[in-house]
Amino acid sequence: MSSQPIRIVVIGGSAAGPKAAAKARRLDEHAAITIIQKEADLSMASCGYPYYAGGVFDDRNLLICTPAGIVRDSGFFEKAKRIEALVLTEALSIDRAAKTVTCKHLPSGATRTLPYDKLVIATGATTLYPSVPGADLEGILSLHSLEDADALRAVRDAKQVRNAVVVGGGLIGFEVCEALHLAGIQTTVIEKTAAILPFLDAELSKLVANYVRTHGADIIKGNGVAAFLGEDGKLTGVKLDNGTELPCELAVVAVGVRPNATLAAAAGLTIGALGGIAVNEFMQTSDPDIYAGGDCVECTSLISGAKVRAPYGDLANLQGRVIGENLITEGSAKFPGVTHTGICKIFDYTVGFTGLSAEQARAAGMTDIETVTVAGLDIPGYMNGKLLVSKMVADRKTGRVLGFQCIGPGDVSKRVATMAMAIRGQLTIADLANADLPYAPPYSLALDHVIVCAHVMENKLLGRMKGISVTEVKARVDAGADCFILDTRTPREFEEQRLGIGETLIPQGALRARLNELPPDKDREIIVYCAISLRGYECAAILQGYGWRNVKVMEGGVAAWPYPRER
Known part of the structure; x- marks a missing residue:
């Protein structure tokens, strides 16, 4: 006689929940599996919402389809996976002693109690809204649910909104900014803190902000929303903390989420200090028969060891897979933690990151770190290579890579993916310096961008190069520091664009013949740069060879300079 099939109840039907249910089904054909989903849709591709809202594609069903084009509705889950999916149904309570979940069908109000042997909580997160006057006005939206995406798409299609604000300068905020721009809506991004995209260090963040402004969008930093303004219940503008009022008919809030x-x-389950459900490496909660995953849980940083929140769709799917396996074979799969890897498209730029920024590393107590900023092409110029600007963070003592940021119109994704695996594998700069990566001109330089980053970092760690960031150079100039600034580009490059920071032009090829034009004091600070500072580095070596002892290379060169320039 066969034993009673295991009863599995999953609360949440977006990403982690359906993934856990589907994995459990693949491992046990006879398990009784039920999904409780508050929304009308299931297994939504939420990261595609901005592109649907912006009109990149028109078929809404593509957000809830399988690769074969089948809509993942209740009927699909029943027929293809033999999983009961209760949509428009809210889980009201969990009775851990009785091992039951009470839920309510929202349209009818009918309640139902479901028994379980194993329970999965994948309740996601809720959008944070500013607690300010006027927050209930018509015209204030978010982009967290498919319903939100439908609403934004309707705004786009109606073509009646002329001005919009996006509240929040993170990933979602700029994806929404691009979507609104595609719809022909003049958009302003409002960020309460001093910098947009908080996972980037300041120099790269400023470069992205400059680029966004070239597309006609505005960015206001260091200023939050004090109130939403309206007439007859409809949004007409926002008032900022400094009293400025901006007219708008639409506001999209993207200031973050709170775990549900x-x-x-x-x-009675344990909740972590960050507000998410506490889970172990098996994704078990404090009750071993209850698992949790997705945006509602806290994760462990594989770099710092600290608890973090990581509300990303890919991680939710990974966690769901681990949960599904452990539902059937307890303890057979682990989710050890995250390196915090992300990427987004902003117009023709890509912004990617993995691991810790320098600011985050220092905040985590990692004070003995080294950083390098490198600019260069993703593929050779004769193959129409495009610019990348990257910043790498490493531990000085061990050489272990701690973080990597990359921006630009070039192929950012490949470099971030490479560095994400390097961080996951705890590789060092020495490992990367001789990495055997694929090379052919359509795909890479002979020395790929990440290898060049490792080489520059190695030069710094070994004392072969003294680097200085663009931020430090700007501070020196503004303070009137006694430094000699040397531009080693060609006269043509200099005439096309100069930084206007009191620099002296001596092209690399003429440097040895013009050493007499440099400061006679061999201890005076000399800052050298070029377009990307490769020539700058070579010129620094020349000067050091002739006795100058305080030569620094401005990392990233002109390409990394985020401040006003002379034309």
Whole structure:
């Protein structure tokens, strides 16, 4: 006689929940599996919302389809996976003693109690809204649900909104900014802190901001929303903390999310210090028969060891897969933690990151770090290579890579993916310096961008190069520091664009013949640069060879300079 099939109840039908249910089904054909989903849709591709809202594609069903084009609705889950999916149904409570979940069908109000042997909580997160006057006005949206995406798409298609604001300068905020731009809507991004894209260090963040402004969008930093303004219940503008009023008919809030942990907390499960459900490496909660995954949980940083929140769709799917395996074979799969890897498209730029920024590393107590900023092409110029600007963070003592940021119109994704695996594998700069990566002109330089980053970092760690960031150079100039600034580009490059910081032009090829034009004091600070500072580095070596002792290379060169320039 066969044993009773295991009863699995999954609360949440977006990413982690359906993934856990599907994995469990693949491992056990006879398990009784039920998904409780508050929304009308299931297994939504939420990262595609901005592109649907912006009109990149028109078929809404593409967000809820399988690769074969089949809509993942209740019927699909029943027929293809033999999983009961209760949509428009809210989980009200969990009785851990009785091992039941009580839920309510929202349209009818009918309640139902479901028994479980194993329970999965994948309740996601809720959009944070500014607690300011006027927050209930018509015209204030977010982009967290498919319903939100439908609303934004309707705004685009109606073509009645002329001005919009995006509240929040993170990944979602700029994806929304691009979507609104595609719809012909004049958009302003409002960020309360001093910098946009908080996972980037300041220099790269400023470069992205400069680029966004070239597309006609505005960015206001260091200024939050004090109130939403309206007439007859409809949004007409926003008032900023400094009193400035901006007219707009649409505001999209993208200031972050809060884990939906209320149901878990009410059931007596442990909630972490960051507000997410506490789980172990098996994705078990404090109750071993209850698992949790996705935006509602806290994860472990594989770099710092600290608890973090990582509300990303790919991680939710990875966690769901681990949960599904452990539902059937407990303890067979682990989710060790995250390196915090992300990427987004902003117009023709890509912004990617993995690991810790320098600021984050220092905040985590990692004070003995080294950084390098490198600019260069993704593929050779004769193959129409495009610019990349990157910043790498490493531990000085061990050489271990701690973080990597990359921006630009070039192929950012390949470089971030490479560095994400380097960080995951705890590789050092020495490992990367001789990495055997694929090379052919359509795909890479002979020395790929990440290898060049490693070489520059190695030169710094070994004392062969003294680097200085563009931020430090700007501070020196503004303070009137006694430094000699040397531009080693060609006269043509200099005439086309100069920084206007009191620089002296001596092209690399003429440097040895013009050493008499340099400061006679061999201890005076000399800052050298070129377009990307490769020539700058070579010229620094020349000067050091002739006795100058305080030569620094401005990392990233002109390409990394985020401040006003002379034309």
